[in-house]
Amino acid sequence: MTLRIIATGGTFDKHYDELAGKLGFAESHLPEVLKRARITVPVALEAEYLMDSLDMLDADRQRILASCQQAAERAIVIIHGTDTMRETAEVLGAAGLDKAIVFTGAMIPYEIANSDALFNLGFACGVAQLLPAGVYVAMNGQVFNWNNVQKNRTAGVFVSNPV
Amino acid sequence: MTLRIIATGGTFDKHYDELAGKLGFAESHLPEVLKRARITVPVALEAEYLMDSLDMLDADRQRILASCQQAAERAIVIIHGTDTMRETAEVLGAAGLDKAIVFTGAMIPYEIANSDALFNLGFACGVAQLLPAGVYVAMNGQVFNWNNVQKNRTAGVFVSNPV
Amino acid sequence: MTLRIIATGGTFDKHYDELAGKLGFAESHLPEVLKRARITVPVALEAEYLMDSLDMLDADRQRILASCQQAAERAIVIIHGTDTMRETAEVLGAAGLDKAIVFTGAMIPYEIANSDALFNLGFACGVAQLLPAGVYVAMNGQVFNWNNVQKNRTAGVFVSNPV
Amino acid sequence: MTLRIIATGGTFDKHYDELAGKLGFAESHLPEVLKRARITVPVALEAEYLMDSLDMLDADRQRILASCQQAAERAIVIIHGTDTMRETAEVLGAAGLDKAIVFTGAMIPYEIANSDALFNLGFACGVAQLLPAGVYVAMNGQVFNWNNVQKNRTAGVFVSNPV
Numbered sequence: 001m002t003l004r005i006i007a008t009g010g011t012f013d014k015h016y017d018e019l020a021g022k023l024g025f026a027e028s029h030l031p032e033v034l035k036r037a038r039i040t041v042p043v044a045l046e047a048e049y050l051m052d053s054l055d056m057l058d059a060d061r062q063r064i065l066a067s068c069q070q071a072a073e074r075a076i077v078i079i080h081g082t083d084t085m086r087e088t089a090e091v092l093g094a095a096g097l098d099k100a101i102v103f104t105g106a107m108i109p110y111e112i113a114n115s116d117a118l119f120n121l122g123f124a125c126g127v128a129q130l131l132p133a134g135v136y137v138a139m140n141g142q143v144f145n146w147n148n149v150q151k152n153r154t155a156g157v158f159v160s161n162p163v
Numbered sequence: 164m165t166l167r168i169i170a171t172g173g174t175f176d177k178h179y180d181e182l183a184g185k186l187g188f189a190e191s192h193l194p195e196v197l198k199r200a201r202i203t204v205p206v207a208l209e210a211e212y213l214m215d216s217l218d219m220l221d222a223d224r225q226r227i228l229a230s231c232q233q234a235a236e237r238a239i240v241i242i243h244g245t246d247t248m249r250e251t252a253e254v255l256g257a258a259g260l261d262k263a264i265v266f267t268g269a270m271i272p273y274e275i276a277n278s279d280a281l282f283n284l285g286f287a288c289g290v291a292q293l294l295p296a297g298v299y300v301a302m303n304g305q306v307f308n309w310n311n312v313q314k315n316r317t318a319g320v321f322v323s324n325p326v
Numbered sequence: 327m328t329l330r331i332i333a334t335g336g337t338f339d340k341h342y343d344e345l346a347g348k349l350g351f352a353e354s355h356l357p358e359v360l361k362r363a364r365i366t367v368p369v370a371l372e373a374e375y376l377m378d379s380l381d382m383l384d385a386d387r388q389r390i391l392a393s394c395q396q397a398a399e400r401a402i403v404i405i406h407g408t409d410t411m412r413e414t415a416e417v418l419g420a421a422g423l424d425k426a427i428v429f430t431g432a433m434i435p436y437e438i439a440n441s442d443a444l445f446n447l448g449f450a451c452g453v454a455q456l457l458p459a460g461v462y463v464a465m466n467g468q469v470f471n472w473n474n475v476q477k478n479r480t481a482g483v484f485v486s487n488p489v
Numbered sequence: 490m491t492l493r494i495i496a497t498g499g500t501f502d503k504h505y506d507e508l509a510g511k512l513g514f515a516e517s518h519l520p521e522v523l524k525r526a527r528i529t530v531p532v533a534l535e536a537e538y539l540m541d542s543l544d545m546l547d548a549d550r551q552r553i554l555a556s557c558q559q560a561a562e563r564a565i566v567i568i569h570g571t572d573t574m575r576e577t578a579e580v581l582g583a584a585g586l587d588k589a590i591v592f593t594g595a596m597i598p599y600e601i602a603n604s605d606a607l608f609n610l611g612f613a614c615g616v617a618q619l620l621p622a623g624v625y626v627a628m629n630g631q632v633f634n635w636n637n638v639q640k641n642r643t644a645g646v647f648v649s650n651p652v
Contacts, residue, residue: 011344011347016434016435016438018337018433018434018482019479019480019482021337021409022349023348023349083347107344108342108344109342111438111439111440112342112437112438112439113437113438114437153345154345156344156345
């Protein structure tokens with residue numbers, strides 16, 4: 001395998017439940033998305049524990065870390081909610097694995113009009129294959145180091161930390 | 164500017180003309196696409212000469228080369244039809260510019276269901292910022308060197324040249 | 327004018343607010359939808375008070391009734407949340423106006439993949455021009471009288487009252 | 490069955506073939522469309538002979554007529570290319586069947602952004618259940634009699650014949 005993709009839910013993978021009238025999680029969209037992307041490099045996909053990143057506990061972050069540690073692949077893309085993407089990236093960054101781990105997500109769910117999900121996934125799958133070992137956030141067409149990134153919630157974009 | 168995007172048409176940017184009942188070219192979708200992608204890095208966009216890559220003449224390739232030569236940006240993404248992407252990449256590859264120039268495109272137009280356009284653009288925008296100077300084709304989740312790539316028309320995917 | 331369309335919000339018109347991470351209401355999608363539908367009959371559109379139909383008060387229903395009473399058009403389509411569509415239809419049905427008033431809505435918002443909104447609107451715009459004066463619910467490819475319809479919330483479909 | 494839908498192809502059902510780089514016909518979108526429309530009335534679907542309506546021969550029109558004659562349903566929707574919709578409607582109109590037969594189609598294919606297909610199908614499915622026996626064209630939010638309709642190719646809309 002060339003690339004591992006770990007889908008953890010977040011806005012990217014939210015699904016509208018028409019009986020409840022709410023956005024939540026059902027099956028991940030990732031299998032469909034990867035087919036659509038026409039990727040020919042071998043991809044290992046993990047998409048079992050989908051959740052809102054505001055609901056993520058330390059145990060969830062440890063599980064993601066364990067997935068990365070056990071992965072045979074050097075390049076890993078983690079699809080994650082934007083609200084606590086930085087917190088999970090910190091857990092992985094502190095572990096200092098010899099892998100290129102790239103977090104991405106979406107501001108608008110994949111299944112909603114005008115979504116940035118597909119662009120962001122493409123961006124992350126590209127940079128994950130080229131970056132040196134480390135933990136990164138790839139959003140808004142930029143690569144940030146895990147220890148120099150934050151979400152500006154007012155503007156809905158990721159930015160570097162203020163100097 | 165961080166990134167220059169040169170849209171030359173191709174399948175990516177085809178538009179359905181409902182009066183003619185055919186796919187052709189109108190205004191580029193790129194301004195809308197870039198907004199949707201929520202990119203915050205400065206992007207210079209050229210999208211004036213949209214055409215089917217089968218109609219591309221040597222003069223068109225020389226114009227694209229001139230755009231790259233004159234560009235202030237080090238990272239350039241060229242959106243191009245897949246049928247002659249390799250030919251244009253060869254013209255640029257032979258010129259040996261000190262820039263990272265990444266060709267991408269789509270098998271299904273941006274405005275048609277299940278399009279790979281947005282994924283491919285994200286992928287190309289990512290790798291263009293990280294690759295060393297050179298000319299590349301970024302399709303199917305892979306980066307190919309300009310002198311080691313071809314389109315397998317039967318499968319509709321890009322592959323390395325046979326050894 | 328041939329047709330009046332009164333948009334009151336509901337699932338049909340919900341919009342994803344990417345900063346709040348929630349579905350709510352912004353501008354109505356109706357101007358865009360009507361253009362897309364390529365309608366050539368004159369349409370008067372009211373789309374000022376968009377709300378979730380669970381939040382609708384009697385004053386809101388009286389406002390909708392007043393709009394219908396004052397309308398010059400004989401055929402009126404009301405886009406409404408499905409949860410209390412029947413309640414608002416009852417208020418209008420009891421008023422006995424000499425107009426064909428057709429309620430419709432959607433189970434999945436217009437801007438979310440796989441939405442039934444466009445089909446339902448087309449259906450309602452068709453039957454409103456042909457039905458005798460009365461108040462109707464047009465959902466799931468069927469026309470129901472206002473006093474013989476209910477939403478089966480488990481199945482997410484409208485059905486006649488049990489005999 | 491309440492409704493018969495006969496899909497004959499046309500712009501509505503065109504599919505982009507990414508290997509050929511052209512719009513053509515594959516499996517009909519109708520099964521997916523009907524599911525999406527959440528129709529609960531019983532629908533009989535015929536979708537075997539999909540073609541561009543410019544390629545339709547008299548034998549094809551006779552086959553469609555035979556389908557209508559043999560149909561158990563009183564309400565029939567025929568999805569047809571717009572270019573010769575009127576010609577096929579004339580063949581059926583002249584036959585004087587005791588059924589409500591409603592032609593519809595699309596200016597933009599179902600699978601292309603901004604398509605009118607879903608609206609038109611909803612409109613046609615509604616009016617077919619209410620119209621008296623006859624043959625009609627339902628496009629642009631209007632119902633036309635088969636002998637008083639033509640396509641204005643410049644504007645891309647259906648209009649009544651000039652008086």
